[in-house]
Amino acid sequence: xxxxxxxxxxxxxxxxxxxxxxxxxxxxxxxxxxxxxxxxxxxxxxxxxxxxxxxxxxxxxxxxxxxxxxxxxxxxxxxxxxxxxxxxxxxxxxxxxxxxxxxxxxxxxxxxxxxxxxxxxxxxxxxxxxxxxxxxxxxxxxxxxxxxxxxxxxxxxxxxxxxxxxxxxxxxxxxxxxxxxxxxxxxxxxxxxxxxxxxxxxxxxxxxxxxxxxxxxxxxxxxxxxxxxxxxxxxxxxxxxxxxxxxxxxxxxxxxxxxxxxxxxxxxxxxxxxxxxxxxxxxxxxxxxxxxxxxxxxxxxxxxxxxxxxxxxxxxxxxxxxxxxxxxxxxxxxxxxxxxxxxxxxxxxxxxxxxxxxxxxxxxxxxxxxxxxxxxxxxxxxxxxxxxxxxxxxxxxxxxxxxxxxxxxxxxxxxxxxxxxxxxxxxxxxxxxxxxxxxx
Ligand SMILES: Cc1cc2nc3c(=O)[nH]c(=O)nc-3n(C[C@H](O)[C@H](O)[C@H](O)COP(=O)(O)OP(=O)(O)OC[C@H]3O[C@@H](n4cnc5c(N)ncnc54)[C@H](O)[C@@H]3O)c2cc1C
Numbered sequence: 001x002x003x004x005x006x007x008x009x010x011x012x013x014x015x016x017x018x019x020x021x022x023x024x025x026x027x028x029x030x031x032x033x034x035x036x037x038x039x040x041x042x043x044x045x046x047x048x049x050x051x052x053x054x055x056x057x058x059x060x061x062x063x064x065x066x067x068x069x070x071x072x073x074x075x076x077x078x079x080x081x082x083x084x085x086x087x088x089x090x091x092x093x094x095x096x097x098x099x100x101x102x103x104x105x106x107x108x109x110x111x112x113x114x115x116x117x118x119x120x121x122x123x124x125x126x127x128x129x130x131x132x133x134x135x136x137x138x139x140x141x142x143x144x145x146x147x148x149x150x151x152x153x154x155x156x157x158x159x160x161x162x163x164x165x166x167x168x169x170x171x172x173x174x175x176x177x178x179x180x181x182x183x184x185x186x187x188x189x190x191x192x193x194x195x196x197x198x199x200x201x202x203x204x205x206x207x208x209x210x211x212x213x214x215x216x217x218x219x220x221x222x223x224x225x226x227x228x229x230x231x232x233x234x235x236x237x238x239x240x241x242x243x244x245x246x247x248x249x250x251x252x253x254x255x256x257x258x259x260x261x262x263x264x265x266x267x268x269x270x271x272x273x274x275x276x277x278x279x280x281x282x283x284x285x286x287x288x289x290x291x292x293x294x295x296x297x298x299x300x301x302x303x304x305x306x307x308x309x310x311x312x313x314x315x316x317x318x319x320x321x322x323x324x325x326x327x328x329x330x331x332x333x334x335x336x337x338x339x340x341x342x343x344x345x346x347x348x349x350x351x352x353x354x355x356x357x358x359x360x361x362x363x364x365x366x367x368x369x370x371x372x373x374x375x376x377x378x379x380x381x382x383x384x385x386x387x388x389x390x391x392x393x394x395x396x397x398x399x400x401x402x403x404x405x406x407x408x409x410x411x412x413x414x415x416x417x418x419x420x421x422x423x424x425x426x427x428x429x430x431x432x433x434x435x436x437x438x439x440x
Pocket of ligand 1: 019034036037043056058220254286339385386387388412414422424
């Protein structure tokens, strides 16, 4: 076996948003980042289509920490203000200027509208009265927190929760799921959603340019991580070649849970059990629809459309942001992304990409009849993800164990903090701070 041992202050494993946030905050130190894939960004993946960008991974930025990081990096954030609210329910698309007007237009009975409004109002009061993640809510599933509700209210909250957390209301922690359940229907949600110009992956790409390219190693799959009393040794394979070894004073594991388990032997049983609870990551199938129309389309004013009863649960109009920041002239084309999460992704698993796009296109046509020509001509990109860790009920009790360093190995990633980029960016920042104090 050909081994070459080299040294660094800190080894950062994984170049997703957690690992790169940590790397950014430690860029003045001697760091080495090891990433198994041939690109940075992990579960952020963006592309360009004419004047527009599209995101096959993370769609929206909304939390103060990620917004702050984007601003520090000089990235342009485009807001979703003045988009219209919409939902596809009972076979019809309802559109309103805001969530309140949308409720009036939803094709459900008045009794169901009243029930839905009361449930949302109650959950919003509960969310407003809790600070941070509440242990009492976390001990229950979101379904228990929601309590009795009409079938249509349950279906809408189920869709919103799966889309945000990857879990059903029965499975997800009440504390983690609450915000996601009410997000799309509480207040003026479009005001809070932002997009990074050029796509979410720009965050990772911009950070990677701030790091010495010699210290950011792509195509390097970590195979094992061992913590000794005074150092950490990491073995990895570059491009599937011979095993190489690097040593450091400390290590930040910014890997998904399955990779943490596969690469770090000897984890305490309690930590291993807590990590197992986050698995398996919920599947997501995202499809980008890159269109070429000249004229205005029925989705023109929409930003995010939740859908009940289709093969996808969210339509994200990525081009909305591009147009908004563009001034008044409408440029040719557009970019839509459909997201199929959990059971909807599993239903697509056995299909090849062409069959996936056929199935989703037929559902898009239910939402927007009369756009067949545009959707049939669209270029499509299909991406299949092991998308989201499982924040099951009781997660908060396990959080300390999940986060706890193991010897000189510190952990970060969405699964250690909260779903999505807020969890990844926040935990990357904290891991960097902990390692800096260890080094100092
Ligand atoms: C379709 C989709 C839509 C989403 N929408 C949103 C959204 O709108 N808003 C939001 O906030 N969040 C969203 N998310 C979630 C968000 O993308 C993630 O929470 C976040 O990007 C996770 O970052 P991370 O660094 O923790 O993990 P990852 O991005 O998974 O990074 C881990 C990195 O480790 C690498 N790696 C794995 N194994 C090894 C190994 N053995 N050796 C070396 N490297 C390894 C991986 O290749 C990867 O680059 C979405 C996710 C998906 C999939």
